[in-house]
Amino acid sequence: MFRRISAAAMGGLLLVASLTACGGDSGAGGGSDDKIVMGFAQVGAESGWRTANTKSIQEAAKAAGIELKFSDAQQKQENQIKAIRSYITQRVDVIAFSPVVESGWDTVLKEAKDAGIPVILTDRAVDSPDTSLYKTFIGSDFIIEGERAGEWLKKEYEGKPETVNIVELQGTTGAAPANDRKEGFAKVIGTEPKFKVIASQTGDFTRAKGKEVMDAFLKAQPKIDVLYAHNDDMGLGAIEAIEAAGKKPGVDIKIVTVDAVKDGMQALADGKINYIVECSPLLGPQLMDLAKKVVAGETVEQRVLTEETTFTQEQAKAALPNRQY
Structure with missing residues (x-):
């Protein structure tokens, strides 16, 4: 009107x-x-x-x-x-x-x-x-984004029998992308028992919170193989925590994120992130x-x-x- x-x-x-x-x-x-x-x-x-x-x-x-x-x-x-x-x-x-x-x-x-x-x-x-x-x-279809992250992970560990310990940085509690990216990811990796999400917590989609929560994960979990972050910013914050803990992101802990913003893409090009699902x-x-x-x-x-x-x-x-x- x-x-x-x-x-x-x-x-x-x-x-x-x-x-x-x-x-x-x-x-x-x-x-x-x-x-x-x-x-x-x-x-x-x-x-x-x-x-x-x-x-x-x-x-x-x-x-x-x-x-x-x-x-x-x-x-x-x-x-x-x-x-x-x-x-x-x-x-x-x-x-x-x-x-x-x-x-x-x-x-x-x-x-x-x-x-x-x-x-x-x-x-x-x-x-x-x-x-x-x-x-x-x-x-975007956030469920599909989560599925794409899970599909990459399955392919990355195809033929490897050992347990894969995953930590998850969720988006804002109750937000559609957080709910759906979690659902899509869980749906795909849930078909193979070797994939285990050992810790999952909100990082509010922010870099600072991603660093804080990842630091807590590292202190609480003796073995983390993979980080799945619902957006690049949380993944970038987590990289800071991983490096501060003396580990090599992308090598000691593989990282998959969602968004494909420039800073995330640079971290991917540098090998600190292993895979990114785009969300324009x-x-x-x-x-x-x-x-x-x-x-x-x-x-x-x-x-x-x-x-x-x-x-x-x-x-x-x-x-x-x-x-x-």
């Missing part, structure tokens, strides 16, 4: 709009008669992936001529809910957000629906059984295209997948020079 503002009022709002787009939550909407206004509630800035995701969304909005009202939830669901309610009050044309966790969104999404404002989920899903509360979900953060252009369609009342697919791959050490070396994030 487009908001209508008189020409006279518009003149006084132009400067404010130019300052608030792609910045903070401005508190009052602005935009010309034919400009789409999007309210976007981001998870936070917890990782290199998230930073690249935010940049992609901001740049794509500018290129598409969409006014973006952006808020950073600092990884707190209550902050996202507050931002979404603010966007409803401001009568934006479309709301998009990447949910901090899967559960607890029905009430605020119903408020948006009742206000006639379409909602697009990006990167992460919600577990609501009422799929009419949002128009579409664009992002560059969702901005697809998101803006979907926003235009849903605001125009067009029918869109309820699930839009991003195209992604996997990387070995040699593939990382080849991809690094042109890596965008």
Whole structure:
């Protein structure tokens, strides 16, 4: 639903709009008669992936001529809910957000629906059984990502009879990528008894927490063969802990991660990570295209997948020079 503002009022709002787009939550909407206004509630800035995701969304909005009202939830669901309610009050044309966790969104999404404002989920899903509360979900299949990590591990240890002790750095508790990457990985390695997850704990998708938890794993577990980290940043933090313990990452402890951000790819090229499953953060252009369609009342697919791959050490070396994030 487009908001209508008189020409006279518009003149006084132009400067404010130019300052608030792609910045903070401005508190009052602005935009010309034919400009789409999007309210976007981001998870936070917890990782290199998230930073690249935010940049992609901001740049794509500018290129598409969409006014973006952006808020950073600092990884707190209550902050996202507050931002979404603010966007409803401001009568934006479309709301998009990447949910901090899967559960607890029905009430605020119903408020948006009742206000006639379409909602697009990006990167992460919600577990609501009422799929009419949002128009579409664009992002990766996190279960497949976990399966790809598990498949690499099975191939790496194919024909080797000894027990493989695995520690797992999970993402934020309750988040869709954490739940699904764990599920997909467990599904694949669970077919062979020799693979044993001896410790699994959240690292909140951050480098600092990944280092802290890995340090605890190393002190508590006498033999660790493999680290599976739900994102590169936690894996990079774990590498610091492994090196501080006098071990060689990628050799003494094999490491598989998810994301393929530049720092992770460099660690893979250097042999400190053994395998990375890609999860692209560059969702901005697809998101803006979907926003235009849903605001125009067009029918869109309820699930839009991003195209992604996997990387070995040699593939990382080849991809690094042109890596965008």
